[in-house]
Amino acid sequence: MESWKxxxxxxxxxxLPGTFWLLVFFLVPMSLVWIMSFxxxxxxxxxxxxxxxxxxxxxxxxxxxxxxxxxxxVSALATIACLLIAYPIAFAISFAxxxxxxxxxxxxxxxxxxxxxxxxxxxxxxxxxxxxVNFSLEWLWDGANSxxxxxxxxxxxxxxxRFEALPLLYNNGAVIAGIVYVFMPxxxxxxxxNIEKLDKSYLEASLDLGASHVRTFWSxxxxxxxxxxxxxxxxxxxxxxxxxxxxxxxxxxxxxMIGNVIERQFKAANDWPFGSALSFLLMYATFGxxxxxxxLSREGGGMNA
Numbered sequence: 343m344e345s346w347k348x349x350x351x352x353x354x355x356x357x358l359p360g361t362f363w364l365l366v367f368f369l370v371p372m373s374l375v376w377i378m379s380f381x382x383x384x385x386x387x388x389x390x391x392x393x394x395x396x397x398x399x400x401x402x403x404x405x406x407x408x409x410x411x412x413x414x415x416v417s418a419l420a421t422i423a424c425l426l427i428a429y430p431i432a433f434a435i436s437f438a439x440x441x442x443x444x445x446x447x448x449x450x451x452x453x454x455x456x457x458x459x460x461x462x463x464x465x466x467x468x469x470x471x472x473x474x475v476n477f478s479l480e481w482l483w484d485g486a487n488s489x490x491x492x493x494x495x496x497x498x499x500x501x502x503x504r505f506e507a508l509p510l511l512y513n514n515g516a517v518i519a520g521i522v523y524v525f526m527p528x529x530x531x532x533x534x535x536n537i538e539k540l541d542k543s544y545l546e547a548s549l550d551l552g553a554s555h556v557r558t559f560w561s562x563x564x565x566x567x568x569x570x571x572x573x574x575x576x577x578x579x580x581x582x583x584x585x586x587x588x589x590x591x592x593x594x595x596x597x598x599m600i601g602n603v604i605e606r607q608f609k610a611a612n613d614w615p616f617g618s619a620l621s622f623l624l625m626y627a628t629f630g631x632x633x634x635x636x637x638l639s640r641e642g643g644g645m646n647a
Contacts, residue, residue, distance in 0.1 A: 372625075379618035389615060397619035406603065406620070413599040416514055417582040420521035424529040424578050425571065427522065432533035432570075436540070450530050458524060462591050465520050469510040469592070480505040512594035520588040525581060529574040536570025537563075572635050580631060584624050600624065 379398070381391040400406075435446045453461060468474045483505040510516060540563070548558040564571075586601030593599075600620065607617030 375618045376622060378615055379622050381615040381618075383613050383615055386612065397616045398623075400616060401619055401623060406600075409598065409603055410600050410623070413583055413601070416517060416597075416599060417521070417579050417585075420518045420525070420582050421529075421575055421579045423518065423522045424526055425574065428526060428529035428533055428574065429571075432530050432537050435530075435534050436537040447534070450527050450534075453524075453527060458587065461524060462520060462588055465516070465523060465592060466511065469516050469519070471507045471509075471511070473510070475510055476507040479508065511592065512596055514593065514597045516592040517589045517597045517599070520592045521578075521582045521585060524588060525578045528577040528581070532573040532577065533567065533570045536567045536573075540566055568638075572638055576631050576635055580628050583627065 377391060378389060380393045380395070381389045382394060382396070384390050431450070435443060435450075438446055466473070470476075544562050544566070545558055548562050549555070553561065583599075584601045584604075585599065586605045589597050589599045589602055590605075604617050604620045604624075607613045607620065611617075
């Protein structure tokens with residue numbers, strides 16, 4: 343393959359559309375939002391750029407720090423849940439017969455074909471008081487009590503005859519479940535891509551040398567698939583941290599995250615400078631996560647070398 347230096351004109355022509363797209367639809371809008379974060383709201387529709395740090399100082403108030411901390415740990419729990427669920431799925435797809443791999447990957451990607459709003463509303467039908475989960479639990483509860491009555495053990499009925507619906511909706515648990523459901527493919531796909539490239543002979547050698555399956559997993563599989571794990575964590579944690587639709591629909595007023603605060607600043611409160619400052623706090627966190635990922639990848643590469 344010829345070096346791009348010998349065909350500079352072709353290189354610049356091919357890179358021009360992508361560069362134009364990033365410049366016009368990413369760098370310019372983000373620059374405008376960054377500049378706006380140093381502004382002041384002087385009227386209903388007027389903003390003066392005074393290069394003040396008041397918006398960033400305001401974001402350090404206790405109420406916002408508590409919401410940011412809550413957003414971090416909710417996103418972290420959802421990311422850990424995604425990793426624990428996605429790793430076995432990615433592992434199973436990687437070791438599945440070749441004729442089944444495309445269909446299994448299609449099953450993972452299939453939710454992307456459905457609008458996020460529709461998928462989130464579907465979870466409301468699952469978690470609400472008379473939703474599928476509570477309905478199934480009530481059916482099992484009544485079935486267990488019927489069996490106890492049938493065998494003459496009615497006095498041992500499960501905590502009474504009537505099933506009380508569980509409060510599964512409008513809380514942090516519902517938000518975490520929604521984030522896991524929506525962002526699961528972002529964890530499965532990088533893990534699968536990394537596990538698929540794994541040299542299976544390393545696993546066979548470890549087992550032949552007397553290591554158990556658990557030891558092989560922790561000593562061989564996890565270190566070799568660490569780049570996929572880190573990529574999946576970043577791809578899930580960062581969007582989850584800024585998510586506002588899922589907490590708004592599944593969490594209600596009891597499980598608001600920083601994304602909901604930012605959305606209200608741009609819509610209801612019409613305070614764009616403060617919303618911009620909060621947005622860039624998340625952006626700085628994103629840059630930090632990407633920098634950490636680059637450092638870990640470089641260290642991993644050095645160790646592999």
